[in-house]
Amino acid sequence: MSEYLRERYYEIVETLGEVAIMVADLFKSILRYRVDLELFFAQASRIGVDSLPVVSITSIFVGMVLALQTGYSFQNVFNEPLYVGTVVGFSILKELGPVFTAIVVAGRIGASIAAELGTMKVTEQIDALYTLGTNPVRYLGVPRFLAAFLMLPILTIYADGIGIFGGYLVATAKLGIPASTYWNDILNNIDIDVVVHGVLKSFAFAAIVATTACYVGFKTSGGAEGVGQATTQAVVVSMVAILISDYFLSAILVAFGIG
Amino acid sequence: MIELKDVCKSFGSRRVLRGMDLDIPDGQTITIIGGSGTGKSVTLKIMVGLLKPEKGQVLVDGADVAEAASEEELFETQSKFGFLFQGAALFDSLTVGENVAFGIRNLKKDIPDSRVRKIVSEKLDLVGLSGVESLKPAELSGGMKKRVGLARAIAHEPKYIVYDEPTTGLDPITADVINELIVDIQKKLNVTSIVVTHDMVSAYKISNQIAMIYEGKIISTGTPGEIKNSSNPYVRQFVTGSSQGPIKVKLREWE
Numbered sequence: 001m002s003e004y005l006r007e008r009y010y011e012i013v014e015t016l017g018e019v020a021i022m023v024a025d026l027f028k029s030i031l032r033y034r035v036d037l038e039l040f041f042a043q044a045s046r047i048g049v050d051s052l053p054v055v056s057i058t059s060i061f062v063g064m065v066l067a068l069q070t071g072y073s074f075q076n077v078f079n080e081p082l083y084v085g086t087v088v089g090f091s092i093l094k095e096l097g098p099v100f101t102a103i104v105v106a107g108r109i110g111a112s113i114a115a116e117l118g119t120m121k122v123t124e125q126i127d128a129l130y131t132l133g134t135n136p137v138r139y140l141g142v143p144r145f146l147a148a149f150l151m152l153p154i155l156t157i158y159a160d161g162i163g164i165f166g167g168y169l170v171a172t173a174k175l176g177i178p179a180s181t182y183w184n185d186i187l188n189n190i191d192i193d194v195v196v197h198g199v200l201k202s203f204a205f206a207a208i209v210a211t212t213a214c215y216v217g218f219k220t221s222g223g224a225e226g227v228g229q230a231t232t233q234a235v236v237v238s239m240v241a242i243l244i245s246d247y248f249l250s251a252i253l254v255a256f257g258i259g
Numbered sequence: 260m261i262e263l264k265d266v267c268k269s270f271g272s273r274r275v276l277r278g279m280d281l282d283i284p285d286g287q288t289i290t291i292i293g294g295s296g297t298g299k300s301v302t303l304k305i306m307v308g309l310l311k312p313e314k315g316q317v318l319v320d321g322a323d324v325a326e327a328a329s330e331e332e333l334f335e336t337q338s339k340f341g342f343l344f345q346g347a348a349l350f351d352s353l354t355v356g357e358n359v360a361f362g363i364r365n366l367k368k369d370i371p372d373s374r375v376r377k378i379v380s381e382k383l384d385l386v387g388l389s390g391v392e393s394l395k396p397a398e399l400s401g402g403m404k405k406r407v408g409l410a411r412a413i414a415h416e417p418k419y420i421v422y423d424e425p426t427t428g429l430d431p432i433t434a435d436v437i438n439e440l441i442v443d444i445q446k447k448l449n450v451t452s453i454v455v456t457h458d459m460v461s462a463y464k465i466s467n468q469i470a471m472i473y474e475g476k477i478i479s480t481g482t483p484g485e486i487k488n489s490s491n492p493y494v495r496q497f498v499t500g501s502s503q504g505p506i507k508v509k510l511r512e513w514e
Contacts, residue, residue, distance in 0.1 A: 124348040127309050131342040132411075133334045133366040 019215050022137060026145055026211075029138040039143040047109050047144075048151035052158070058104055059159035062096050063088060063166025071175040081175045085185025088167035090194065094259055097160040098198040099246055102205035105152055106238040110213040113144055114234035117217025118227040126218065136218065145210040152206035153199050160198065197259025201249050205242050212238045260285055261306060261419065261453070266315035267475075268301055275301050276312070277475035285418075288445055288452040290462045292486075292497065293472035294506065299455040300345070302472070303421050306453070307340045308333050319419075338366040341412030341420045345427060347404040349396035355407050356392030359383060362415040382410040385447065386440060402433040406440070413444060420444070422454040426461045438464045459498055463487065471497060473506065 066088050071081035117140060120126050129136045164186065171177040213234045220230040253259055261283040268276040275298040283289050293299050304310040305317055308324040317324040319336050327333035341362075349358050359379045363370060370378075383389055386406040396404060405425065412420055425441065426434035438461050445452055445465075456462055462469055463483045470480040471494050479486070479494045489495055496504030 120350075123346055124344045125350055127304070128342065128344055128348040128350070130309055131307055131337055131340060132362040132415075133338055134361075135330060 018219070019211065022141070022215055022218070023211060025135075025137045026141055026214075029135065029142050030146065033138060035142060035146060036139070039139070040146055043143045043147035044151055046112075047105065047147045048155060051105060051108055051151075051155055054104055054108060055101055055155050055159050056162055058100055059092075059097065059163040060166035062100055063092060063163035063168075064170045066091055066096070066163075067167035067170040068174065071171065071177070075175075081171075081177055083185055083189075084167070084171045084175065084177055085182040086189045088171075089164060089186040089190045092163040092167070093160050093190065093194045093198045094250070095198070095246070097163055098156045098202040098205060099242065101156045101159045102152060102202060102209065102242045103239055105148070105155065105206075106209045106242065107235055109148065110209045110234045110238045111231050113210070113213035114217045114220075115227055115231045117214060118220030118230040121218060121220045122223055122226060137214075141214045141218075144214060145207075148206045148210035149203065150206075152209070153202045156199055156202040157195075160195065193257075194259045197250075197253050200253060200258065201246065204245060204249055208241045208245065209238045212241065260318075260320060261451075262316070262318040263302070263306070264316040264318070266302075266305060266312045266317060268298070268305060268310065268312045275475055276305070279315070279472070279476055281470060281477050281480075283451060283453060285451050286449065287467040288441070288454065288465055289468040289470060290454045290456060290466040291470050291472055292455075292457060292459070292462055294457065294497070294508070297472050298475050299457075299472060300423055303342075303423055303453065303455055307342060307421060308337055334366070338415060339418045341415065341417035343405070343408050343412045343420070343422045343425055345423045347396075347408035349399075349404060349407055349411070351396045353396075354392060355383075355394050355396065355399070358396065358407060359392075359411045359414050362411060366415045378414060379410075382414045383407070385413070385444065386410045387436075402429055402436070405429065405437055409440065409444070413448065413450075416448075417450065419451045419453065420448075422452065422456075424456055424458075425454065426456065426458045434458065434461065435464075441465045459500070 067084050070084050070087045074081050074083065117126075120140070126136045129139060168179070168182055171182045172179050216230045216234045216237070220226050222229075263279055263281040266276050266279040267274070279298070279302065281302075291299050291302060301310060305312050306319070306324070308327065311325050319339060322336055324333070324336055327336060349355075350361065353361070356376070356379050359382055360375050363375050363378055379392060380389070383391065386409050388403065388406050388410070391399070391403070391407070396407070399407065422441065425437050429437065441452065441454070442465055444450070452465075454462070454465060466483050468480060469483055469486040470477050471486070472478070473493055479489060479491050481489065486494060486498060489498070492505050496506050502508065
């Protein structure tokens with residue numbers, strides 16, 4: 001048993017070390033070399049623009065169900081649906097917008113990055129890059145990391161808007177709340193630092209998704225089965241890491257008075 | 260000239276290379292033969308700096324690949340090599356033309372686009388293909404992929420060309436065509452070729468020297484004729500392809 005634990009411990013330490021080396025390599029490449037804009041824009045469009053439909057659908061329904069549940073619950077407690085706008089606004093801007101968008105992107109983009117890089121690894125394309133004078137972290141990792149890092153916060157702001165709009169639809173059409181009340185509930189009680197709170201977290205989530213997917217992709221071995229495992233691992237690890245880090249990031253941001 | 264001196268490499272508890280010594284003089288085609296999993300491909304990857312040995316020296320024209328101080332220095336040495344991978348390893352997001360141009364653009368900067376295009380079509384001509392620049396690798400057959408892989412490997416005019424099992428997975432006729440291509444390129448470009456294979460037909464046809472690797476060491480080297488008539492029982496067993504002899508391959512893994 002202790003033998004088993006020791007091996008797992010070594011494994012974890014080794015993995016963390018390798019991740020740290022890759023991240024250092026990423027930052028060194030970003031700072032020292034010119035980023036290939038063509039590759040960056042291709043990834044930005046894949047991560048940002050192509051994610052719009054799924055982010056729109058998930059966030060509008062999140063906003064709608066949130067308004068519905070808040071409205072009914074408060075109706076039970078206070079006999080009328082009070083503060084629906086405030087609850088929807090706070091929940092979406094601080095938590096659900098950034099977290100749901102990050103999870104959708106982890107599923108969509110994390111999986112595709114891991115599968116793509118993993119396939120390149122098992123078919124020796126990564127080795128081929130090296131032999132042709134190209135650092136794979138710079139050529140493949142940097143555009144993906146930067147695109148995720150810049151697009152996820154933008155997607156988050158977009159998702160915030162769509163979610164609040166979803167809440168508005170349900171609040172006015174289903175709960176009979178006047179539109180002005182819904183918007184005043186949001187505007188009077190929510191400051192800009194609430195939005196900043198959510199967006200700052202989404203930068204961290206983007207780094208988690210991109211780093212995990214790139215690391216797992218570059219480490220893939222064992223043919224088609226290995227690629228499958230890498231893809232699953234990228235999604236599962238990013239999702240768990242997003243939810244765990246969310247708690248700590250929120251606590252830290254609140255302690256610093258942001259949101 | 261490439262010199263491997265006492266090179267050791269292991270993966271976990273598996274010791275693949277155990278003190279490998281090999282000299283590769285310029286202008287020759289040397290073939291490394293040996294069973295599956297004996298470290299042939301690992302030797303190639305160590306030679307071009309894709310893997311680092313735990314012990315020993317890998318000298319390419321006197322410079323130690325394993326001791327390269329910076330990435331630039333490593334790329335400098337790597338630019339002397341053209342590598343044909345087992346599955347060709349073409350970049351499937353790029354077209355054939357972009358694949359062949361990749362090394363030129365990254366290893367030999369400042370070549371104008373029109374010149375790059377000309378080199379690409381020249382190299383494709385040299386491997387017997389033309390007008391395929393705009394195809395994607397997925398649209399090519401196995402033999403064509405190898406040809407494109409070869410064109411990509413020679414595009415930046417390397418001094419050494421490294422072939423990892425060039426004929427594996429091809430039908431005998433296509434395999435022979437690839438063999439002829441290797442000999443042809445050797446003559447036309449006057450390079451040094453290092454080939455890893457377990458295809459003896461291919462080894463006899465293309466080599467000036469054959470080296471046999473067994474248990475992580477070179478156990479015999481010689482001309483194709485010498486290897487064919489070798490008295491070394493290990494070499495004899497391998498070149499005749501017999502399951503009877505000193506090299507034991509288990510029939511069942513649990514035995």
